[in-house]
Amino acid sequence: MPGIKDVAAHAGVSAATVSRALSGNGAVSASTRRRVLAAAEELGFVISYNASSLASGRTRNVGVVLPGVGRWYFAKVLEGAASALIEAGYDLTLYNTGDGPGHRESVLKEMLRRKRLDAVITVALRLTDEELAQLRAVDKPIVAIGGPLPGTAAIRVDEVGISALATGHLISLGHTRIAHIGGGEELERDFQLGGTRRTGYEGAMRDAGLTPEPGWVASAEFSVAGGFRAAKALLARPDVRPTAIFCAADEIAVGAILAARDLGLRVPEDLSVIGIDGHDMGEVFGLTTISQSPEGQGAAAVAAVLALMRNEPVDDFGFFPTEFVVRSSTAVPGRLRA
Amino acid sequence: MPGIKDVAAHAGVSAATVSRALSGNGAVSASTRRRVLAAAEELGFVISYNASSLASGRTRNVGVVLPGVGRWYFAKVLEGAASALIEAGYDLTLYNTGDGPGHRESVLKEMLRRKRLDAVITVALRLTDEELAQLRAVDKPIVAIGGPLPGTAAIRVDEVGISALATGHLISLGHTRIAHIGGGEELERDFQLGGTRRTGYEGAMRDAGLTPEPGWVASAEFSVAGGFRAAKALLARPDVRPTAIFCAADEIAVGAILAARDLGLRVPEDLSVIGIDGHDMGEVFGLTTISQSPEGQGAAAVAAVLALMRNEPVDDFGFFPTEFVVRSSTAVPGRLRA
DNA sequence: CTGAAAGCGCTTACAG
DNA sequence: CTGAAAGCGCTTACAG
Numbered sequence: 001m002p003g004i005k006d007v008a009a010h011a012g013v014s015a016a017t018v019s020r021a022l023s024g025n026g027a028v029s030a031s032t033r034r035r036v037l038a039a040a041e042e043l044g045f046v047i048s049y050n051a052s053s054l055a056s057g058r059t060r061n062v063g064v065v066l067p068g069v070g071r072w073y074f075a076k077v078l079e080g081a082a083s084a085l086i087e088a089g090y091d092l093t094l095y096n097t098g099d100g101p102g103h104r105e106s107v108l109k110e111m112l113r114r115k116r117l118d119a120v121i122t123v124a125l126r127l128t129d130e131e132l133a134q135l136r137a138v139d140k141p142i143v144a145i146g147g148p149l150p151g152t153a154a155i156r157v158d159e160v161g162i163s164a165l166a167t168g169h170l171i172s173l174g175h176t177r178i179a180h181i182g183g184g185e186e187l188e189r190d191f192q193l194g195g196t197r198r199t200g201y202e203g204a205m206r207d208a209g210l211t212p213e214p215g216w217v218a219s220a221e222f223s224v225a226g227g228f229r230a231a232k233a234l235l236a237r238p239d240v241r242p243t244a245i246f247c248a249a250d251e252i253a254v255g256a257i258l259a260a261r262d263l264g265l266r267v268p269e270d271l272s273v274i275g276i277d278g279h280d281m282g283e284v285f286g287l288t289t290i291s292q293s294p295e296g297q298g299a300a301a302v303a304a305v306l307a308l309m310r311n312e313p314v315d316d317f318g319f320f321p322t323e324f325v326v327r328s329s330t331a332v333p334g335r336l337r338a
Numbered sequence: 339m340p341g342i343k344d345v346a347a348h349a350g351v352s353a354a355t356v357s358r359a360l361s362g363n364g365a366v367s368a369s370t371r372r373r374v375l376a377a378a379e380e381l382g383f384v385i386s387y388n389a390s391s392l393a394s395g396r397t398r399n400v401g402v403v404l405p406g407v408g409r410w411y412f413a414k415v416l417e418g419a420a421s422a423l424i425e426a427g428y429d430l431t432l433y434n435t436g437d438g439p440g441h442r443e444s445v446l447k448e449m450l451r452r453k454r455l456d457a458v459i460t461v462a463l464r465l466t467d468e469e470l471a472q473l474r475a476v477d478k479p480i481v482a483i484g485g486p487l488p489g490t491a492a493i494r495v496d497e498v499g500i501s502a503l504a505t506g507h508l509i510s511l512g513h514t515r516i517a518h519i520g521g522g523e524e525l526e527r528d529f530q531l532g533g534t535r536r537t538g539y540e541g542a543m544r545d546a547g548l549t550p551e552p553g554w555v556a557s558a559e560f561s562v563a564g565g566f567r568a569a570k571a572l573l574a575r576p577d578v579r580p581t582a583i584f585c586a587a588d589e590i591a592v593g594a595i596l597a598a599r600d601l602g603l604r605v606p607e608d609l610s611v612i613g614i615d616g617h618d619m620g621e622v623f624g625l626t627t628i629s630q631s632p633e634g635q636g637a638a639a640v641a642a643v644l645a646l647m648r649n650e651p652v653d654d655f656g657f658f659p660t661e662f663v664v665r666s667s668t669a670v671p672g673r674l675r676a
Numbered sequence: 677c678t679g680a681a682a683g684c685g686c687t688t689a690c691a692g
Numbered sequence: 693c694t695g696a697a698a699g700c701g702c703t704t705a706c707a708g
Binding site: 049078095281 | 386387388389391392397399402406407416417420421429430431432433434454561562563566593599619621622623
């Protein structure tokens with residue numbers, strides 16, 4: 001493997017000049033630069049990031065910390081971040097806090113501090129004060145997606161707002177018997193989505209003067225199976241059956257639609273269902289949802305992190321934009337039909 | 339940030355001894371080791387991987403190259419690999435060749451050669467000879483999952499065998515009109531799953547003396563929506579309608595089940611459907627499938643890579659085990675019922 | 677078992 | 693614009 005010295009010899013310049021020509025840091029005459037680039041190309045020179053990092057303190061590597069990659073939302077965020085980082089010439093080191101009891105601790109305590117990172121992007125992570133202090137001690141730019149980290153740049157959608165919007169959509173159609181399926185307890189710790197989305201639902205209900213029946217605020221895993229089970233329970237008793245369900249995630253919503261079909265209920269005639277996400281599966285089910293482009297969130301976090309590394313101010317871009325996608329799973333409730 | 343010298347001073351030994359005590363390479367007396375560990379702990383010492391890598395040539399970092407993370411299979415493989423790597427104290431650098439035209443090339447040409455990797459795991463990647471040569475030039479252990487890289491350790495399921503098994507299951511139930519939905523063309527380039535799975539299907543059909551109608555071998559995106567569309571087309575003409583479909587992926591199979599329901603066909607009474615994967619969604623749909631544990635494949639690849647790095651021989655473990663999961667989406671065809 | 681010293685392959689003031 | 697030299701923070705023969 002040729003090193004910078006080989007390139008220098010080949011181009012008839014010093015290693016320092018090669019470094020400057022290749023990195024763009026420092027002035028180099030056009031003709032010298034050309035010679036250096038040609039020599040590097042010819043020899044197939046590839047820089048050693050370790051040496052470069054050690055000498056410069058910059059690593060060209062960004063850490064992405066998330067609670068799992070199996071779930072749709074995380075995978076999409078990761079995809080968006082990976083794409084943006086590769087475009088910018090950065091490596092992506094993946095830290096999965098979710099799988100395994102000690103992993104979360106070892107990620108936060110050790111991995112992140114090994115000085116191999118220029119910046120950190122966290123996804124849907126709620127940190128304890130101690131964990132946050134550890135992260136900050138690294139003194140690198142941090143951008144949080146989803147989970148607001150106090151005092152940190154954040155990419156986040158208006159959870160309460162879109163939840164109220166989704167609930168309001170059902171209300172405006174004439175529904176009064178509206179249930180909600182949110183995230184389960186284990187999810188609360190990190191994701192904290194459940195809480196905020198439920199808040200939006202409850203606010204919209206209250207504002208409309210509606211009171212959910214007991215049991216209408218359920219929780220489920222963020223999965224089709226989770227939604228299926230929760231909706232089955234929710235729809236089991238005909239006397240207190242809701243006419244609409246606002247689900248905190250599209251996968252839950254799909255599960256709810258399947259549960260309804262399973263019980264012989266028609267969607268949307270007998271039951272309206274709305275989700276949040278913009279999951280690819282939504283189209284097949286005609287799912288009305290609020291699309292939140294997780295890929296876009298990942299890319300936005302990368303942009304913010306790159307700006308912070310250049311010491312550019314990151315304007316507080318407010319909430320990440322979402323899109324209301326109306327399909328066929330929501331409609332006027334049956335009893336109001338002509 | 340304290341360095342190795344600080345620890346050395348604190349423990350009253352040389353930096354060399356600290357290095358040996360902390361890394362385990364080289365002999366250190368028990369009492370010295372204890373003092374060093376105590377000093378490191380007290381100072382909150384965290385090693386600089388860059389410096390360590392530069393000096394030793396080992397990076398404690400494994401690269402994982404895959405064509406995307408959005409698809410279920412990849413996300414699960416990644417999850418399994420990430421978990422196993424963190425357990426072993428390794429970082430995981432993610433390379434996504436899939437998103438963006440130039441990404442594949444830049445990953446293979448540049449990123450992988452930056453000497454920041456101890457080993458590489460590729461997932462479902464079919465490389466050109468040139469790309470393979472580039473990869474090999476890095477001279478690090480390589481383990482391929484799914485996509486067989488000539489001359490490389492590989493984790494792979496018996497694609498042809500399980501496809502024949504799935505098709506055979508339908509045949510043994512009495513089906514003769516069996517269609518197949520495989521992966522689309524764009525998938526072929528990297529995944530090459532479609533091809534081998536179709537081969538298994540065709541072989542089983544031939545062995546049973548069955549000839550598929552024209553149009554019964556369809557292809558789709560590996561997604562619910564893709565399967566839905568392909569199955570809709572497949573089931574459109576009642577005169578040549580199959581009584582069973584073998585789908586190359588569970589997501590396709592779920593799409594097929596939804597398409598059947600949409601057309602008023604009952605599963606399994608009017609149509610049997612079988613998939614491959616073991617997708618979490620399968621249970622809700624009662625999907626019969628062949629489960630292939632992608633997390634397990636990711637973990638197995640990590641185990642192989644770790645062994646190779648220790649210069650241990652990696653036994654050719656044959657095919658990665660799969661599990662036949664019979665649920666309610668497959669049954670004796672309607673016309674044979676009592 | 678331990679230490680002094682060279683070296684890993686770059687980057688960057690510093691001087692010209 | 694360019695080069696010589698020091699240094700980034702470790703590891704590892706080498707010598708004792």
